[in-house]
Amino acid sequence: MVELDIEKLREIVGKDNVSDDIADLYVYSSDASVHQAMPSVVVRPGKTEEVQEILRYANQNKIPVIPRGAGSGMSGHTVPIDGGIVLDMKRMSRILEIRPEDLLCKVEPGVINDELNRALKPHGFFFAPMPSSGMICTIGGMIGTNASGNRAVKYGATRDVVLGLKVVLANGDLVTLGTNTKTDASGYQLARLIVGSEGTLGIVVEATLLISPLPKFKAMAIANFDKLEDAGNAISKVMSSGITPSMVELMDNVAITAVNKALGLGLPDVSAIIIFECNGMVKEAVDYEMNAITKICEEHNGSGIKMTDDPKEMARIYEGRKNLFPSLSRFGDGLVSTSLADDMAVPVSKIAVAVHEIHEIAKRNNVVMSAYGHCGSGLIHTKILMDPTKESQWEDAKKAVAETYEFVRSIGGTTSGEHGIALSKAPAMKIERKDSLEMMRTIKRALDPNNILNPHKMMDAPDDWTTATKLRYNVRGGQ
Amino acid sequence: MDAKNLKKFEKEMNTCIRCAYCFEECPVIEQKGWDTDGARGKVALSYGLLSGDLEPTQSIADKLFQCTLCRNCESKCPSGVEVCDIITSARADLVEKGYASDIHNTVIKNIKETGNIYGDTEVMAPLQEGEVPLFVGCQYLSRPNKTKKYIKILEKLGINVKVGREICCGFPMEVLGFKEDFEEYKSRFTELYPHQTAITFCPTCTVFLKEGHEIDAKHVLQVILEKIPEGNLGMKATFHDPCDFSRTLKIIDEPRQILKKLGVEIVEMKNNKGNSSCCGGGGGILMSDSKLSDDIALARIRQAIDTGADTLITTCPTCETVLKKAATQIKELEGKDIVVRNIEDIIWKGLA
Known part of the structure; x- marks a missing residue:
């Protein structure tokens, strides 16, 4: 890599938006993953033209460019494995248009998920993908990872609600992909390709997003299960019954213990609980679906089922679930939550067997693993507590x-359901998707011949995640 | 570097999973916008200093001192990471390596030499005999009229306070990284203030008498609430919860109940009670980074103006000073008016 021309970057974005100071470089060397590698410089562009100019400069000089939103990714997406320019996109945070009549909005990538929803609410609409990190995660980051969240079971993941994108390519060219309509059969669906590409194919500078009317009625319930497999079977039955719940979340006993300890939620000490929610425009329809799910849970030995439509109580339950991942760090003395094997997805009928096996694997390997997640869509979160x-x-x-x-x-599942691959999941993805690796590399080479966009991630990442970068922890040896 | 203060927090720093939930409504990150400015960034820098990845530099020290210690991050952290303790420990290790700012050094020297943060030998407590020990604190000692007003309010409500000679509680030593100095200073404090209980005027002193000196301190409003009569002020105002009040001491309802009793209608700001926004005056930045402090205060005063109330009431002398300055600035910048008053003024008026 050639020596960076910091002055050139300062000319593009202004001196206050470029830093090669050690404090900034160190902080931008890591995210919520286990990885750490130092960038050469951090740049905060404020508009599309600036992103274009940065990429033209970087491409000419073969300098890596790594886009970053909140830096809350768990697999090392924003960790600059080859150094280079980290592009902090949070300054590009304008909501450009809200068009309820067309069910869409247009936003810059630095808009925060919750802020978008606050802006949509007065129009009676919302942006459906809702990760637990909604209060800080950016739309750009969600597009990069194809994030989903707990309402994906009804509304789909980010890819399902991105209608169009404006993307700056590696050579600095700006392209408009996709359209403003929900249906689109006009050529390759390139906007959908960019979603989940983890910044390896282009830098998103504008997104056209599908928005949904806010449901008028909502109800939530918690069901307790003494046996994990009963909970798993209940979820499978619910999802195949024709009911469309807006949330189906599973929490195992490790997750229940952690959340009770950290947040004092007072959840019952059982093998598993399912939190489910239904929403809609007709109260009777919501009640019907809630009752039908309750009946299925009871048929699978679910007990203590408490239903509520009180907004405060629903918010309390949702808060507990939302804060589960960080709460895991309070599970036990000396054990902290590490973002590993964190978001696999399995066929819905295999949830129980997968969760059971995860606990067995943890026992065999001297670690604690929880299993929880948006199980209605087959997604299981685990974190390794160690x-x-x-x-x-x-x-x-x-x-x-x-x-x-x-x-x-x-069991026919996949490595990542919603957090993406980057570094720590790359070895597993390379095995799982061995037939498509070369196709992915061909696309990457075609769009980014100098390999400057978030290089050495996903299909090009190292084969051993433990040595892909320095681990961000103070590892000292010993048993 | 030998990070002896941070060493105690290694496990706590490992507990931080770097989720960035602490970004939400962090007053420093809202103004400056770099990841480095939020709690996660500061914990990462502290971890780097402990692990040896980082050697101390002025820029690292600057980042670690650019924090109001408002505990917003702690309230947002689902892992319950003790962020403020980590930051003050990092500051202590940096101070030992010579990274204290001149202004912070001066404040600590003032405390050691004169017993108050101003280095003012004229500052004296209004000595009086009485039944209940009162700790006035530097901020109120330098505002004798306010102090007298509070003491008279207490008298009116039948509480006879005892005021002795006193020195600073030492809170600045703890938060600005002079932990060792505080250990030496603590015995001097105890000599002059041997009581196990205290009524206090300043929210921060209340916190530190409890945490730093194990004194059963009660803020004056907690005492007043029990005895305040009904009033008829007919005012409409918004209320600013000082961070030490609402997040540390969890004193949230008491000032609102007092104001309600006196006939003040409270219109809440967007961020209120446990989720209050910092005024920008805490953590030492008022002294070392007045621009940042001013910007945070302006953001808060804008929230107050958005309520439509023409008066903002608070309970902390630092918040009052900082927000008064912001009110003047907002008048100049945007032509908007709001009056900032401390609660003792309102109580005084209500009892008149």
């Missing part, structure tokens, strides 16, 4: 991660 300062625990974690993904593949 002592990250001990070298031996990383060996344990490496084995647990490999065994988890091997099992997920064996």
Whole structure:
């Protein structure tokens, strides 16, 4: 890589929006993953033309460019494995248009999910993909990872609601992809290709998003299960019954313990709970679906089912679920939550067997693993709870991660359901998608011949995630 | 570097999963916008100093001192990470390496030499005999008229306070990174203030008498609430919860109940009670980074103006000073009017 011309970058975006200071470089060297690698410079563009100029400069000089939203990714998406320019996109945070009559809005990539929803609310609309990190995650980051969240079970993931994109390509050219309509059969669906491409194909500078009318009625319930497989079977039955719940969340006992400890939620100490929600415009329809789900849970030995349509109580339950991932760090003394094997998806009928196996894998490998997630869409979150300062625990974690993904593949599941691949899931994805790796590389080479856009991620990432970068923890050896 | 203060927090820093939930409504990140400015960035820098990834630099020190310690991040952190303790420990390690700012050094020197943050030998507590020990604190000692007013309010309500000679509680030593100095200073404080209980005027002193000196401190409003009569002020105002009040001490309802009793209608700001926004005066930035402090205060005063109330009432002398300045600035910048008053003025008027 040539030496960076920091002055040139300052000319493009202004001196206050460029930093090569050690404090900034160090903070931008990591995200919510286990990885760490230093960028050469952090740049905060404020408009499309600036992004174009930065990419023209970077492409001419073969300098890596890594786009970053909130930096809350869990697999190392924004960790600059080859150094280069980290593009902090949060200054591009304008909501450009809200068009309820067309069911769409147009936004810049730095808009925060919750802020968009606050702006849509007075129009009676909302943006459906709702990750737990909605209060801080950016639309650009959600597009990069094809994020979904707990309402994806009804409304789909980010890819399903991106109608069009404006993207700056590696050579600085600006292209408009997709359209303003929900149906689109005009050539390759390139906007859909960009969604989930983790910044490897272009930098999104504007998104046209499908928005949905806010439902008038909503109800939520919690069902307790003494056996995990009963909970899994209940979810499978609900999803195949023709009911369309707006949320179906599973929490195992590890997750219940953690959330009770960290947030004092007072959830029952059972093997699993399911939180389910239905929404709609007709109260009777919502009640009908809630009752039907309740009946299915009861048929599968679900007990203590409490239903509520009180907004405060629903918010309390939702808060607990939303804060589950960080709460896991309070599960047990010395164990902290690491973002590993965090978001596999399996066929809905396999949830129970997958969760059971995850617990077995954890036991075999001296770590604790929770299993929870948007199980209505087959998504299981696990985090590995371990002592990250001990070298031996990383060996344990490496084995647990490999065994988890091997099992997920064996039951027809996939490596990542919503967080993306980047570095820590790349070895597993490369096994799972071995037939399409070369196709992915061909697309990458065609759009980014100098390999400057978030290089060495996904199909091009190293084969061993533990050595792909320095681990961001103070690992000291010992048992 | 030998990060002896941070060492105690290694596990706590590992607990931070870097989710960035702490970005939400962080007053510093809202003004400056870099990831480095939020709690996650500051925890990462602290971790880097502890692990040896980072050697101390002025820029790292600047970032760690650019925090109001408002505890918004702690209230947003689902992992319950003790962010403020981590930041003050990092500051302590940096101060030992010579990274204290001149202004912070001066404040600490003032405390050691004169017993108050101003270095003013004229500042004196209004000595009086009485039944209940009162701790006035530097901020009120330098505002003798306000102090007298509060003492008279207490007298009117039948509370006879005892005021002795006093020195600063030492809170600035703790938060500005002079932890070792505080350990030495603590015995001097105890000598002059040997009581196990205190009525206090300043929210921050209330917190630190509890946390730094294990004194059962009660803020004056908690005492007043029990005795305040009904009033008929007929005012409409918004209320600013000082961070130490609502987030640390969890004193949220008491000032509102007092104001309601006196006939003040409260119109809440967008961020209120436990989710209050910082005024910009905390954590030492008022002294070391007045531009940042002013910008945070302006954001808060805009929230107050948005309520439509013409008066903002608060309970902390620092918040009052900082927000008064912001009110003047907003008048100049945008032609908008709002009056900032401390609650003792309102109570005084209500009891008149």
